[in-house]
Amino acid sequence: MQSYWERETLRHFDLIVVGGGIVGHSTALFYAESHPNARIAILERGLFPEGASTKNAGFACFGSIAELEHDLESLGAQRTVELVLKRFSGLQLLRQTLGDQAIDYHEVGGYELCFEAPDLERINFFNDLLEPALGARPYSVVQNNGFGFSDSVHSMIKNALEGTIDTGKMMAALQRKVAQLGVQTFTQSAVATIEDGPHGKLVCVETTSGPVELLTPQVALCTNAFSKDFLPEVDVQPGRGMVLVTKPNPAFDWEGSFHYHDGYHYFRTVDGRLLLGGGRQLDLEGESTTEAGINDRIKAQLLEDIQSFIAPGVPFEVDLCWSGTMAFGTDKNPVVQRVDDRTVAGIRLGGMGVAIGMGVGKELAGLLA
Ligand SMILES: Cc1cc2nc3c(=O)[nH]c(=O)nc-3n(C[C@H](O)[C@H](O)[C@H](O)COP(=O)(O)OP(=O)(O)OC[C@H]3O[C@@H](n4cnc5c(N)ncnc54)[C@H](O)[C@@H]3O)c2cc1C
Secondary structure (H helix, E strand, C coil): CCCHHHHHHHCECCEEEECCCHHHHHHHHHHHHHCCCCCEEEECCCCCCCCCCCCCCCEECCCCHHHHHHHHHHHCHHHHHHHHHHHHHHHHHHHHHHCHHHHCCECCCEEEEECCCCCHHHHHHHHHHHHHHHCCCCEEEEECCCCCCCCCCCEEEEECCCEECCHHHHHHHHHHHHHHCCCEEECCCEEEEEEEECCEEEEEEEECCEEEEEEECCEEECCHHHCCCCCCCCCCEEEEEEEEEECCCCCCCCCCEEEECCCCEEEEEECCEEEEEECHHHHCCCCCCCCCCCCHHHHHHHHHHHHHHHCCCCCCCEEEEEEEEEEECCCCCCEEEEEECCEEEEECCCCCHHHHHHHHHHHHHHHCC
């Protein structure tokens, strides 16, 4: 039952952002900065964001050579460089906006494990390709020593410009920043429908006390993998990913962010623990779901990888295992577009949303009135 004040004032917003991940928060942040008097709401259906933004591995990355090989094939050279630059400048934006200390950013390097001798010509090719855009030659070969990997790891290709963040601290800093700007965040508020009303959009929210209709002249959809209900025609497919963290062990005292099998598998350390994830390609069909859950086959492979070459002979215990949901399409670029005269969407962030999420939010805020 609504009061007069709720009906006349509190349910009215100048902007409603649906989805409280990195893109939703960033959209609200940049819109609030350029419209200081606007009443802005973020509606998130989970207590914490339920997609990817608090489930990810915290790699601040923009692409290994193996990944860029695929991009080059599908996008061509110019669009590959543009994509890398979008990720690279997105990371700079994230770091500048929130601060390295607040997000616990460490430029520890990104390492691609090579199980045979790397192709030096390809490394030179990609350094040449990216140097004009990045002002640096990011890739070099380093020997396999100091990390405790088995000898099946021949060597590694290091990307000197990549690093790691603390995902939890990053989201907390983002939440703090939008709150300081007066943005209201409503959690456990799932949006059921968005319809046209006489003066704008009617956003129907499922709450613990029943449905509530909010009114706004404009909506920003930041629902990533969960966008089909609102945008059935957009090319966006869910892709689940899993991550596990071991209990602390003195063997996990090295720093760096590592990946193998074309970037599908990745690992790093955090607080003296090993964090390992990925493996979606082992069951692409099974992992094309928005349901949370652990795929036993993928988990078993990740555990075997630890024993066989990541930390052979190191006894370890898994402390925590979780899943999150990403969004993919035939094109690796995100969808940032106007949907109708009162709705915009910033979705389909793929597997490098830490890098591009804030930039997508900024672009989306620019599309709003
Ligand atoms: C396991 C895993 C590991 C990853 N590792 C990395 C990494 O190391 N580096 C990297 O760059 N990227 C990584 N990513 C990808 C990155 O996390 C995502 O690209 C990014 O977080 C997407 O942000 P988003 O805001 O677009 O989407 P999300 O974070 O998914 O946010 C969308 C939000 O919308 C909410 N929502 C959906 N429907 C509704 C509704 N009807 N009403 C209200 N709310 C709704 C959801 O609950 C969700 O919180 C990883 C992802 C996963 C899953």
